[in-house]
Structures are given as C-alpha cells and as structure tokens.
Amino acid sequence: xxxxxxNGNVKRDWGYLYTDIKNCNLIMYITPIATxxxxxxxxxxxxxxxxSFLRAWHYFNLIRSWKExxxxxxxxxxxxxxxxxxxxxxxxxxxxxxxxxxxLAHVRETPPADNKGIIxxxxxxALLAKVYAQKPNPDWNKVVAYCDAVTAxxxxxxxxxxxxxxxxxxxxxxxxxETQFDGSVHQN
Numbered sequence: 362x363x364x365x366x367x368n369g370n371v372k373r374d375w376g377y378l379y380t381d382i383k384n385c386n387l388i389m390y391i392t393p394i395a396t397x398x399x400x401x402x403x404x405x406x407x408x409x410x411x412x413s414f415l416r417a418w419h420y421f422n423l424i425r426s427w428k429e430x431x432x433x434x435x436x437x438x439x440x441x442x443x444x445x446x447x448x449x450x451x452x453x454x455x456x457x458x459x460x461x462x463x464x465l466a467h468v469r470e471t472p473p474a475d476n477k478g479i480i481x482x483x484x485x486x487a488l489l490a491k492v493y494a495q496k497p498n499p500d501w502n503k504v505v506a507y508c509d510a511v512t513a514x515x516x517x518x519x520x521x522x523x524x525x526x527x528x529x530x531x532x533x534x535x536x537x538x539e540t541q542f543d544g545s546v547h548q549n
Contacts, residue, residue: 374426378419382433385416390436410467411480414488417460421492424453432456454496461489471514477532477539484538486510511537 365371392408416434423430429447434456437443448456465485472479490507493500517534524530532539 375423378423379433381419382416385412385419386434386436388412389416406467407469410464413460414464414468414480414485417457417464417492418488420453420457420460421488424450424457425495429453450497454492457492458489461485461492465489472538475532476541477536478541480538483511483514483516486514487537 389409389412392405392412395405420430420432429449430453431445432448432453433445435442464480465482468485469479469481471483472481486507490504490511493503493507515534516537519525519530519533519535524533525535531542
C-alpha cells in the first residue's frame with residue numbers, strides 16, 4: 362500500500378508523534394536538574410522511566426507506519442541536531458528496546474487499582490513483548506518471557522467479556538494501561 366505524501370492524516374500523525382517525542386525528551390532533560398525540594402531521586406527516575414516508556418511507544422507507532430525514521434533522543438540546540446537523517450528499522454527498534462529497558466528498571470511495580478493510566482511494569486513488559494514480536498527479526502523467546510512477566514504481575518482476563526465495555530469495567534484486572542476518562546466533554 363502506498364501513501365500519498367499530500368495525505369493530511371500522514372502529516373498529522375507524523376507531527377503529533379514527534380511533538381510527543383519532543384515533550385518526552387524535554388521531560389528527560391529537565392527532570393534531573395529540576396530544583397523542587399519535594400522531588401526525590403526515586404521519583405525523578407520514575408518520571409524519567411515514564412517519559413522513556415512514552416517515547417518508546419511513539420517510536421513504535423512511527424516505525425510501524427514508516428520503514429525508516431529519524432531518532433531524536435535529546436533537546437535540539439542547533440540546526441544539525443534539529444534536522445537529523447532517517448535511521449533504519451533495526452536502529453529504531455534498538456532505541457525502542459533501550460528506552461523500554463530503562464523504563465522497566467524505573468517505573469512503579471503496579472499502577473493504583475483505580476488508575477491504570479499510570480505507567481507501571483506491566484505496561485512496559487507488554488510493550489516489550491509486542492516490540493520483540495513485530496521487529497524485523499522477531500525474538501519469540503523474549504516475547505514469551507515478557508508475556509509471562511505480565512501475567513505473573515497479576516493481570517488476567519475478566520470472567521465476563523461483556524463487562525469490558527461497561528463503566529464498571531474501568532481499570533479491571535485485564536487492563537494493563539488504560540486511558541482514564543472523566544466523563545466530561547471538552548470542545549475547542
């Protein structure tokens with residue numbers, strides 16, 4: 362399937378994914394030097410782990426749509442660091458895995474029961490399994506190992522599939538990483 366370069370959806374998706382990557386890079390740059398006295402070293406690493414996970418998530422979404430993409434892991438300070446060349450898929454997957462391994466070491470063990478929108482090890486393990494399954498040379502042993510880590514953390518299937526689509530199904534045992542909806546509708 363070929364994509365027309367004038368397709369507005371392509372431009373939109375590229376733009377929002379790289380905007381989110383830029384925001385993750387800013388968080389990872391600012392967090393270590395932030396001077397908030399209430400910010401512990403443990404929480405700093407947790408924030409950086411969460412940003413690292415999100416950056417990997419966005420790169421994973423990019424690489425599945427494009428064969429080669431630029432990798433930006435810092436805050437650009439000049440034109441050469443702002444305009445980087447595309448990297449092959451193997452390099453992108455290596456960056457994704459590196460980000461996820463960092464995240465796995467630093468995010469919280471489990472999310473709060475009432476807010477599975479918080480990134481925890483279950484989400485990182487699930488994404489690592491998906492990455493290893495979809496990269497150019499899948500590593501099925503790692504896929505199984507990361508899937509096993511998800512189930513060992515207590516995630517399971519709900520007994521009644523229909524409850525997933527009810528309000529009462531929010532943040533259930535099956536939810537690994539879930540967007541939280543507060544019920545309000547925002548209009549611009």
